Amino acid sequence: MISINATLIVQIINLLLLIFILNKVMYQPLRKLVAKRQQAIDDGLSQAKATLAQTQETQSRYAQELSRGRGEISQKMKQMLQEHRAQSQAMIKEKQQEAQEVYNQLVEKIEAEMAQARQDIGQEAERVARSMATRILGRELS
Numbered sequence: 001m002i003s004i005n006a007t008l009i010v011q012i013i014n015l016l017l018l019i020f021i022l023n024k025v026m027y028q029p030l031r032k033l034v035a036k037r038q039q040a041i042d043d044g045l046s047q048a049k050a051t052l053a054q055t056q057e058t059q060s061r062y063a064q065e066l067s068r069g070r071g072e073i074s075q076k077m078k079q080m081l082q083e084h085r086a087q088s089q090a091m092i093k094e095k096q097q098e099a100q101e102v103y104n105q106l107v108e109k110i111e112a113e114m115a116q117a118r119q120d121i122g123q124e125a126e127r128v129a130r131s132m133a134t135r136i137l138g139r140e141l142s
Contacts, residue, residue: 133141 130141
């Protein structure tokens with residue numbers, strides 16, 4: 001049987017002293033080390049979350065800027081195309097006017113030449129007719 005005597009009390013004091021010493025020497029430093037590691041892990045996780053959030057924000061801004069840039073480029077392309085079409089139409093109209101002017105000048109020149117040719121033909125016909133009349137009649141006509 002178990003007898004309660006002074007050795008039991010010494011053993012209990014010994015056990016309590018051992019627990020107290022182990023607590024001071026091992027458990028508290030070990031808890032502090034675990035707490036520091038846990039704090040470092042938590043800090044790393046929070047920093048990683050902050051970096052992830054910042055990266056996502058940057059990526060979102062990049063996508064918005066890219067979309068806006070594409071929209072601006074598309075709009076500028078449309079504007080440039082419209083300007084090019086307007087310039088082309090203006091050039092075509094100008095060239096058509098120049099061609100019409102050249103055509104009108106040629107028509108006027110041809111009409112002038114035809115009028116001159118008719119006049120020359122009329123004069124030549126009159127001269128030939130006088131010449132034939134002079135030969136037929138044998139005298140000069142006035």
